[in-house]
Amino acid sequence: MKVAVLSFAHVHAATYLRLLHDRSDVELITADPDAEPGDPTRGKALADELGVTYRSSYEEVLAERPRAVIVTSENTRHRQLVEQAAAAGAHILCEKPLATTEPDARTMIEACSTAGVSLMTAYPVRFHPAFTALRHSLTGGSLGRLLAVHGINNSTPPALERSWFADPTLSGGGAIMDHTVHIADLLDVLLDGEQPTHVYAVANSHLAPGHDDAAGDVETAGLITLTYPSGLVATIDCSWSHPATHPTWGGLTLTCVTEQALLEFDAFPPLLTGYDTESATPRWEPGTIDLDAAMLNTFLTAARTGQHAHPDGESGLRTLKTVRAAYRSLHTGQPATLTDPIREVDGHESRTGR
Incomplete structure (x- = not known):
């Protein structure tokens, strides 16, 4: 093919x-x-x-x-x-x-x-077998209602490798645009596509000291709070908070609080830690399957057979709605809804009246 x-x-x-x-x-x-x-x-x-x-x-x-x-x-x-x-x-x-x-x-x-x-x-993270197990545990009914979720997706600033990540005309935003979506997608899976009623965001650009090219005109740290119709509250730490010398690019974790249990998911758990003499830095080998390979396999199978591929464009749109609401919240300093009126200004979305 x-x-x-x-x-x-x-x-x-x-x-x-x-x-x-x-x-x-x-x-x-x-x-x-x-x-x-x-x-x-x-x-x-x-x-x-x-x-x-x-x-x-x-x-x-x-x-x-x-x-x-x-x-x-x-x-x-x-x-x-x-x-x-x-x-x-x-x-x-x-x-x-x-x-x-x-x-x-x-x-x-x-x-x-x-x-x-x-x-x-x-x-790719939704293809992790441990996440599948987490979802089955939550939907099984024995742990009671899901009450709260805390997600963390942190990394080194990607602009250290690709400068366009710090250029809003090419990236559309910084850490919020880059890292909110993975956690939002996992929430989308766990909640069967249910959308939050309100999104509140705070952010700053303090986490790239000494690396002006890694910050540019975008935020480097963000914390998003989502509330849902059921009363569930979720938070997303989407910061570019790892220094360039960190042993890995970053990581992704999810903590779920139910009426009966606390469940934790780590997409890239450390399997082996050590020291790399060539780079003079710690080394961390993640203990997980190749999530990119799993995602590509699903995509290629769907392309070959003509099946509908998941996560689809609608999944991408739902998570993007959360991101855009987060930016509207940053602009107003108040919680935003996914249905706030928006208009286009110079090709970018803006809250009506901006």
Whole structure:
């Protein structure tokens, strides 16, 4: 099956390229024309390093009619590439967040529906077997009602690897845009798509001292509080709070409080700790399955068979609604609802009256 990767902008792109290159059932073609000339981490330089087929433009790739396309561009460029891939008849896996505005996300979903192709959002953590076990424990009924959830998704500032993460015109925002969505997706699964009634957010940009390029004009730390119709309260720590010397990029944990129990989920538990003499830093080997490989396998199976892929575009839209409400809360200093009126200002969503 012919599979295309469009853009190497995202930090996950190289991982996907390696995984796809190693599959005997995939004919991989790629393009990254937006890369800066001479950038060794992107474009033809990266393709040559990984031994994958490279084309000079997205149009050239799509003219080869790939069955499946993976979009790993800068966040604000997702819509354009998803629309192009849908028009070419490809099933699509789009890196998270699905989009940076709700109108863009809805347009992407509609484009794929019109073209009769699947749109999947890249949320690999929901494929973790431990999360599946957590969900079964909560839905089994023996632990009582779910009362509260605390989620943490922290990392080093991704702009240390890709500077566009600190440019709001390309990223759409900082730590809130980047890291709220994974926890929001897990909540979406646990609550069967139930949406919060109110979203309250606080944030700052103090967590990149000495690394101005890692902060730019975006927030580097955020704490989001969600309230639901059932009375459940959830919090999301979405900060870029790990220093560059941290033994891993970051991590993701979930703590669930029920009437009868406390359940904890760690997506990347430490399996082995030690010391790396080459880098003179601690080393931490995570004890988990390859979540990206599990997600790609689900996507490729759906693309091959024509099945509907999950998490789909609607899942991506629901989590994006939480993110946009968080930014409206930051703007007003008050809790926001997902149904607050919004309008477009210079291509960006804004609360009415802003």
